[in-house]
Amino acid sequence: MPRKIRVLVAKPGLDGHDRGAKVIARALRDAGMEVIYTGIRQTPEQIAQAAIQEAVDIVGLSSLSGAHMSLFPKVVQILKEKGAEDILVFGGGIIPVDDIPKLKEAGIREIFQPGASTEDIIKYIKENIQLE
Amino acid sequence: MTKNIYEERKRWENTTLNKVLSKSPEREPSFKTTSHIEIKRLFTPLDITDLDYCEDLGFPGEFPFTRGVQPTMYRGRFWTMRQYAGFATPEETNKRYKYLLEHGQTGLSVAFDLPTQIGYDSDHPLADGEVGKVGVAIDSLKDVEILFDGIPLDKVSTSMTINSTAAILLAMYIAVAEKQGVKSEVLQGTIQNDILKEYAARGTYIFPPLESMRIVTDIFAFCKDRVPRWNTISISGYHMREAGCTAVQEVAFTLADGIAYVEAAIRAGLDVDSFASRLAFFFCCHNNFIEEVAKFRAARRLWAKIMRERFKAKRDESCMLRFHTQTAGCSLTAQQPDNNVVRVALQALAAVLGGTQSLHTNSRDEAYALPTEDSVRLALRTQQIIAYESGVADMIDPLGGSYAVEALTDEIEKKATEYIEKIEAMGGAIKAIESGYIQAEIGESAYQYQKEIETKKRIIVGLNQFQIEEEPLRDILRIKPEVEQYQKEKLARVKKERDNIKVKDTLAALKKAAQGTDNVVPPILEAVKVYATLGEISDTLREVFGEYRER
Numbered sequence: 001m002p003r004k005i006r007v008l009v010a011k012p013g014l015d016g017h018d019r020g021a022k023v024i025a026r027a028l029r030d031a032g033m034e035v036i037y038t039g040i041r042q043t044p045e046q047i048a049q050a051a052i053q054e055a056v057d058i059v060g061l062s063s064l065s066g067a068h069m070s071l072f073p074k075v076v077q078i079l080k081e082k083g084a085e086d087i088l089v090f091g092g093g094i095i096p097v098d099d100i101p102k103l104k105e106a107g108i109r110e111i112f113q114p115g116a117s118t119e120d121i122i123k124y125i126k127e128n129i130q131l132e
Numbered sequence: 133m134t135k136n137i138y139e140e141r142k143r144w145e146n147t148t149l150n151k152v153l154s155k156s157p158e159r160e161p162s163f164k165t166t167s168h169i170e171i172k173r174l175f176t177p178l179d180i181t182d183l184d185y186c187e188d189l190g191f192p193g194e195f196p197f198t199r200g201v202q203p204t205m206y207r208g209r210f211w212t213m214r215q216y217a218g219f220a221t222p223e224e225t226n227k228r229y230k231y232l233l234e235h236g237q238t239g240l241s242v243a244f245d246l247p248t249q250i251g252y253d254s255d256h257p258l259a260d261g262e263v264g265k266v267g268v269a270i271d272s273l274k275d276v277e278i279l280f281d282g283i284p285l286d287k288v289s290t291s292m293t294i295n296s297t298a299a300i301l302l303a304m305y306i307a308v309a310e311k312q313g314v315k316s317e318v319l320q321g322t323i324q325n326d327i328l329k330e331y332a333a334r335g336t337y338i339f340p341p342l343e344s345m346r347i348v349t350d351i352f353a354f355c356k357d358r359v360p361r362w363n364t365i366s367i368s369g370y371h372m373r374e375a376g377c378t379a380v381q382e383v384a385f386t387l388a389d390g391i392a393y394v395e396a397a398i399r400a401g402l403d404v405d406s407f408a409s410r411l412a413f414f415f416c417c418h419n420n421f422i423e424e425v426a427k428f429r430a431a432r433r434l435w436a437k438i439m440r441e442r443f444k445a446k447r448d449e450s451c452m453l454r455f456h457t458q459t460a461g462c463s464l465t466a467q468q469p470d471n472n473v474v475r476v477a478l479q480a481l482a483a484v485l486g487g488t489q490s491l492h493t494n495s496r497d498e499a500y501a502l503p504t505e506d507s508v509r510l511a512l513r514t515q516q517i518i519a520y521e522s523g524v525a526d527m528i529d530p531l532g533g534s535y536a537v538e539a540l541t542d543e544i545e546k547k548a549t550e551y552i553e554k555i556e557a558m559g560g561a562i563k564a565i566e567s568g569y570i571q572a573e574i575g576e577s578a579y580q581y582q583k584e585i586e587t588k589k590r591i592i593v594g595l596n597q598f599q600i601e602e603e604p605l606r607d608i609l610r611i612k613p614e615v616e617q618y619q620k621e622k623l624a625r626v627k628k629e630r631d632n633i634k635v636k637d638t639l640a641a642l643k644k645a646a647q648g649t650d651n652v653v654p655p656i657l658e659a660v661k662v663y664a665t666l667g668e669i670s671d672t673l674r675e676v677f678g679e680y681r682e683r
Contacts, residue, residue, distance in 0.1 A: 014246035014262050016335020019375045019462070022575050023582045039682040040335045043258070065246055066501070066611060070261025096501060097604045113604075114466040114499045115595055117586050 005129050006056040010038040010047040012075065015065035020092065024060065027118035033125070044074035052084050057129045060121070061091040061108075068095055073106035080107070088128060092116065137177055149173075165423040166581075167380035169543050175535035183538055188433070192528045194448070196436035198429050198541070199529040200487040201452045206525035210238075212490035213515045214291060216458065218243030218268035219502050220615045222278035225268040228505070229283060235509055236516060239490060240283070240321075241291040243267030244301070249336040251297050251670025254619035264615035266502070267293075271623045272665045276304040277311065286314040290321035291366070291456065291490075296338040298325040299351055300669050303657040306359065322363035322412055322456070325351055328389040328561055329368050331680070332570045333375040338670060341562050343677035347652060348393065349400040352407045354653035363412040365393060366456060372570070373416035374462050376578020379427045380544055382416065384551030385561070385570055387435055391552070392561040394443055404443045408450035417483040418460040419475065425531055426540035428455070428486025434545050457483035458492040466499040468594035469605055477514050484518055485531050491515055501608040623665065630663040638662055639672045646676040 009025040011018055018040050025037040036054050038047060051059050059079075061072055068091065076089050091103065092112035100111045110124055163171040172179070183189070190196060193203030202208060215232055217240075218225045229240055244267040247259035253271045254263045263269050270276060280290075285308065294301045302323050306316045327344040330337040337344065348365065355364045369386035377385065390411065397407055415431070417424050435453040439445040459479035464472045473496050480493050493511040495503030503511070519525050531537045555564045564570050584590035591597045638659035645655045652673070659669055 014250055014252075014258065014336075015266075016330075016333075018335065019578050023376075023579050026575070026579050027582075041682070065262060066265035067261035069613075094499070094501065096606075096608060096610070098606065118582065119586060 002131050005033045005058070005125060005131065006054065007033050007035045007125065008038065008047070008051045008054060008056040008059045009035060010042055010050070010059060010061055010075075011040040011063070012042055012044055012047055012061055012071040013063055013065055013067040014041055015063050015067065016040050017064040017093075018062075020064070021060075021062040024062070024092075024118060024121060028122060028125070031122045044071055044078055047075050048078035048082060048084070051079065051087050052082060056087060057131075058088040058090065058125055061089065061093075063091070063093040063095075066094065068093060068103065069099060072103055072108050076107035090124070092121075141176060141178065165379065165540070166418065166420050167378040167423065167544065167547065169380070169423070169540065169547070172539075175539050177535060179535050179539040180542070183542070188542075189532060189538075195440065195451055196433045197452055198433045199532050201432070201454055201489070205487065205528040206484070206519070207528070210519045210525060211484065211488050211515075212239040212289065213237050213512060213519075214239040214241045214456070214490045214492055215508055215512055216241040216243050216291075216293065216492045217508070218245075219266075219609070220264040220268065220611050221618055222268055222270065222275040226279055226281055226283075228508075229279075231505060232508070232512065233283070233288070235512060237512060239289045239291065241492060242279070242293065244292070244294055245269045246336070248301075248666060249294060249297060251300075251338050251667060251674070253665050253667030254616060254623055256667055259616075261616075263619055264611050269615065269619045270301065270304070270666060271619060272626045272663050273304050273307055273660050274622065274626050274663065275619075276301075276308050280305075280308055280312075284314070285309040285312055286318050291324075292321065293324050295324050295327050295330050295334075295336055296344065296347075297666060297670060298323040299347055299653050299656050300660065300666050302351065302355075302359075302362075303653065303660045306657060307661050316359045318361065319359055320361045322366050323351070324368060324414070325365040326368045326389065326393075326414075328392060328565060329371050329385075331565045332372055332385065333574060334371040335682075337680050338674065339677040340680045341566065344680075345392075345396045345562070346400075347673075349397050349402070350651045350653050352397050352402060352410070353400065354651055355410065356402070356406055360410075362410065363454075364407065364410045366412045366414045367393065368414040370414050370416045370458055372574055373418065374460065375574045376462075376581060377574045378577050379418065379420070379423050380547045381551065381573060381577060383427055383431045383434065383544060383548040384555070385573075386413065386415070387431065387438065387548065388552050388555045388561040388564070390435065391438065391442070391556075394439075395560070398443070404439075404445050405447045405450050408439060408443070408445055409447065409452065412489075413453055413455035415455055415457050415488075416460050417457050417479040417486070417488075419463055419479065421478060421482050422536055423540060423544070424479070424482040425486045426537050426544055428457075428483070428488065429529075429532075429537070429541045430544040430548065431455070432487070433541070434548060454489045456490040456492070457486070457488040459483070459494045461494055461498060464494060464496075464499045465592060465595050466604065467599065468602065469496045469499065471594050472496040472499070473510060473514070476511060477518070480514055481518055481522070481524065484524060485529075487529060497605055497608055500605050501610070504607065504609050626663050626665070634662040635659070635664045635668070639664055639668060642669065643672050643676060646673055
């Protein structure tokens with residue numbers, strides 16, 4: 001039996017809006033993935049550390065406080081510094097469209113905006129993670 | 133009389149109704165509210181046969197306050213139009229406040245940024261990227277002086293959405309008022325100060341629950357004498373609703389938290405009638421119009437009974453559930469954002485028909501960012517149109533007596549009571565939060581709601597039906613990144629110019645009070661007056677109380 005896709009759902013920064021992160025964590029679980037949810041108020045360092053320790057394939061970042069431009073790129077950067085750039089990072093939340101190109105340039109692979117369905121996210125992950 | 137209606141309804145069902153049903157069935161096999169309450173096809177007097185008018189509804193301004201807390205309601209004065217606002221620096225937010233007051237807003241409502249809410253100064257590493265983003269950044273008394281510059285604090289009432297650092301912000305407000313020559317005794321406003329829902333949903337806790345509850349009750353005790361017109365807490369269902377719970381759960385979890393606060397205050401030695409009239413509430417108003425109206429009425433009646441029967445409150449004011457309402461942020465869509473104006477208008481109308489004391493209407497662009505000036509003005513105008521043009525404010529509780537509204541009011545009260553009993557059996561709200569029960573219930577409801585949207589069992593116009601090709605909104609409010617640097621520099625200046633020996637002494641006095649049993653608010657007030665920062669005061673309390681970690 002092939003192993004399951006492992007996902008870290010994380011809340012960087014001080015933002016406490018965790019409805020979306022929790023709904024997505026559960027939807028991914030229901031879709032057959034192994035999901036670790038960090039809880040709120042995680043630093044980029046803690047998130048990168050957890051991603052490596054838990055040997056996840058992909059990290060989903062959720063932020064609704066407007067701090068995404070500082071926090072999201074840091075997660076990618078720390079993963080890279082620790083030699084874990086093979087772990088993909090995507091994000092979602094209240095993120096203005098004009099920020100998306102900059103985030104992608106910083107290595108965040110995809111951004112999901114308000115109104116995105118859990119189906120869209122499941123599809124994205126399955127298409128982008130090839131299990132050996 | 134009743135027998136006639138019963139027979140007539142039977143006859144109607146068997147003849148007129150069945151004729152139509154046999155040819156064209158209804159849209160759904162059954163209809164339910166968001167709280168899974170079965171909605172009947174038609175409500176009649178048969179649905180409220182148990183209703184005792186004097187006992188269950190009574191008259192406005194009298195126990196059990198089902199029809200409203202004031203004898204004249206909006207015929208006397210409209211609800212307070214209070215737009216929650218704050219962003220970037222105190223300088224910029226002060227301008228927004230003056231703009232709102234100029235346009236007819238009648239009360240202020242301060243949104244603080246996350247570092248301020250969690251007790252970090254703007255120069256703290258964890259404040260990185262968050263300064264001024266979801267609200268205004270406050271580091272020291274200096275910032276609050278700027279925030280209210282030119283706004284007479286004896287004339288305006290101010291609500292502050294602040295919880296774990298509520299004592300500090302209240303102290304700063306009092307200190308600024310004193311500088312304006314305004315005594316704390318005349319100040320009017322509200323601090324949210326509802327820490328329990330922070331653990332359950334909102335997330336801006338600092339200290340563990342018991343230590344937090346001690347600060348809450350210290351604030352009650354302090355305000356009773358020093359700031360008697362201040363609402364010392366705003367017991368909030370709003371954020372739990374926004375996190376996904378249903379209308380019934382919102383009433384149940386909020387009132388369960390309310391019970392925990394009253395119990396804590398009584399345990400701290402306060403007489404129930406000495407503080408209960410200063411408790412305020414805060415609810416959400418979501419889409420299901422009739423359910424929402426009924427929810428507010430049910431909450432009022434249930435709280436009145438709890439205060440009288442359980443806590444033996446003697447004064448009627450102690451039994452009065454006064455509340456602020458905000459329309460449902462989570463109901464706003466990024467798709468076709470102008471549709472949000474209509475949603476907000478309906479939700480605001482339901483809040484008014486439910487008898488709210490103050491109201492915030494969300495802006496159409498809030499699924500994207502904090503609102504622009506134009507969007508906020510439209511949101512405020514929505515309230516003004518309801519107040520001045522719709523006529524609903526000219527009579528008290530106009531939906532009272534509607535078979536459907538009364539039946540739903542009863543049902544929501546009944547279901548919320550069952551929940552509260554369940555929570556009581558667990559040992560009360562604090563235990564139910566510590567065990568994760570409330571969070572799990574909220575999460576379950578949120579997940580079901582999302583699934584209903586994705587399977588189109590629930591239609592959200594413009595999102596999963598009636599979509600159009602459209603460009604995302606680009607004209608949104610952006611917080612400049614320079615704000616962080618500006619705040620940091622101002623903070624450094626304050627620290628350089630103040631008397632650091634006095635700061636050290638006042639913080640030491642605060643530490644001593646926190647370690648013992650003295651009220652912590654007076655030493656916090658002394659500390660803010662000598663420009664000890666919010667971060668320094670919070671750190672002093674962290675040393676004594678420790679920090680809470682989500683499990």
